[in-house]
Amino acid sequence: MSGLSGFPEFLPADRNVELIVLDHLREVFELHGFASIETRAAEPMDTLLRKGEIDKEVYVLRRLQAGEGDSDSGLALHFDLTVPFARYVLENAGKLDFPFRRYQIQKVWRGERPQNGRYREFTQADIDIVAKDELAFHFDVEIAQVMAEALSGLPVPALTLQVSNRKILEGFYLGLGIAEPTTVMPIVDKLDKVPADKIAALLQSDAGLTAEQAKQCLALAEIRSSDGSFVDAVRALGVEHPLLDEGLDELLQVVTGASGADGVEVVADLRIARGLDYYTGTVFETRMEGHEQLGSICSGGRYDQLASDGKNTYPGVGISLGVSRLLVPLVAGGLTADRSVPSAVLVALTDEESRPASLAVAAALRARGIPTEIAASPQKFGKQIRYAERRGIPYVWFPANGDDGDRVRDIRTGDQVDADPATWNPPAEDLKPRIKEQVT
């Protein structure tokens, strides 16, 4: 981990963990037809700060060579991948095919004070589906299912994908006779930090609810289930509203459709409120077992107005995985890979004169996809083996020499066999770096 606070950097073996994770994410996203895009790191300030916001923690760019009179470049580093994606969609709307599925794995930056210990640079992996004018609901189910599958293959502790739906809360509040549901949501959203009786009091004093209405709102927020039983639990509260029905049906489809991925429990959790003024239906959060203090490591939802150019509206549904947020603490806790290099084989060097022979062995192995490096110098073989050991390279190859033919040694077991560089293969699991220690 690096010396500059908030800018995490990995050592090579730990970077291999990150590569394993990123490769897995990409594989799942592409299997589901999500196209890769990257957007530029910088956006005009007015794209980043909409509606007069000026409280965002962003890094503004200034040209060092700017003249005296020049102001800032008007550019700042993006702080998420959603805002740049919305801009990309509008800018290229005529050239994209909708519905457009995209994944985007990039760094983002936040202009935090160095003292506060928060990340100032981190990697996110987002998937979104965006359409023109209208986006069918089944895409909400797809987004949840794809991310659950992606999360399922990660070398991390058990995950819980919590799903809710704004329509349930809004419909329930309306069904209770509350005229302004939006005054209720921010108060209920504090349930994580504030005791329930305090919330009940606030709902009455600040949102003008009756004691009974407040009790019902809290009862709704208590409901969670990893199957469809949450529907009956909500019904049992006796509140009715068409929007509530719609929300329950949607949430049931998402929970049912996304369940079944190993290591990822999908639950309907009606306490999840996640910026409900922003999302318009499905919302997601994700907790990692034993790391609850990280908050949600993977969040998102449906926004019926991801982007709009005044003429057309582009609704979207998406979810964003905080790759650094997930990995940096796990790596600090010991998660690493079994080697610091990609090499599966180190070809030993008998003497400087026989370097061409060692090069030929390496070329033969590489031609069949086996990552191979050659010992830096013709030290004693014991030293060359330790060279491999330090890097976690599992095999050392001894080129033919005099009466001895080519031999390869698994340095973990000491087993040594005769081998032909044109045909020998390591077991598939030794071909690439693997996770060494699974942290739980």
Add this chain to the structure above:
Amino acid sequence: MSGLSGFPEFLPADRNVELIVLDHLREVFELHGFASIETRAAEPMDTLLRKGEIDKEVYVLRRLQAGEGDSDSGLALHFDLTVPFARYVLENAGKLDFPFRRYQIQKVWRGERPQNGRYREFTQADIDIVAKDELAFHFDVEIAQVMAEALSGLPVPALTLQVSNRKILEGFYLGLGIAEPTTVMPIVDKLDKVPADKIAALLQSDAGLTAEQAKQCLALAEIRSSDGSFVDAVRALGVEHPLLDEGLDELLQVVTGASGADGVEVVADLRIARGLDYYTGTVFETRMEGHEQLGSICSGGRYDQLASDGKNTYPGVGISLGVSRLLVPLVAGGLTADRSVPSAVLVALTDEESRPASLAVAAALRARGIPTEIAASPQKFGKQIRYAERRGIPYVWFPANGDDGDRVRDIRTGDQVDADPATWNPPAEDLKPRIKEQVT
């Protein structure tokens, strides 16, 4: 291509070209045992601007939320990957195994004026080998050979990897009796832009050479060969010096060792001077046929003092490929991929009720590694086929329906066959996006 000058962005099909290129580079680098690292985007200003430089075109970062009295954060975006790598090596020297081979594929930024049309954000792919105290010469050969192999598989016009060696020039000038070789190099370096007779005059007026010395310097700069014949050509000039001998021997090894990769001609070219005050031996430049105006798209060399902490010195040899510099003009000229999505198959949808059947087909295909998406809505099959066509998806799958079993159609040929989602495979070349149009 995007609307913000200097910040190129790709449409999805063009991004697939970039992914094909980046995947290929990574594969070659890893086959040769180069470890991946990434460094943070920002470095302290004093790391970026060494020795009192203040003329670098860098982007300085300022926190939008900085208070009145706060100055800039002291950070700026890196403008290459060499300076951050040197800092990373020093910072982690105790935890790295030397010699350390690393590749690094990342964006870099230059704080250029928007008007000048230069890139302000672009991707570079660097490989370097760095050692502690001493780095054997054979690593120069390895770096050239690995990059030649990496360049060889790219979907680009013919490339020429031009190699020279500072020791040849310095030894030759010393052998000519020139006391200060460093005064000669910057003048000879102008040969690309200034006529030879003018250079000869400058060498006499500004560097104090005799007419004969100037003539010899120009004769040396004319020498180029893609085999070992440059050695004889230099010898024929009749100049002798131990440093010249050493340089000729080194250059011969690099040219011989790196030759043989398809599409990449390796030539000894004694006009290449490339910041010779910086490099200490081997130097590289690369030209692309028909795109000479781009200048060198892949450059580097040997620097005996990549990094130093006062106690230890870390010599290195490396080469840096300008991925954006190479691809952006080619994509603008028509280089693209055969599809805008990763999907090899679109599963058609008979009606909304049979969506689960289409999902099951897709799951069966994905389970065997076939990227698959499902039609967004149950339009007429003709429309669903055009949906696939627009995205370049080669196959449309029609799930079993009534008496009809599962069928799959190659929409490029119209050929349709009965198929089982548990066993059918597309030809390997259809599994992933491919380069559609090779620009020459």
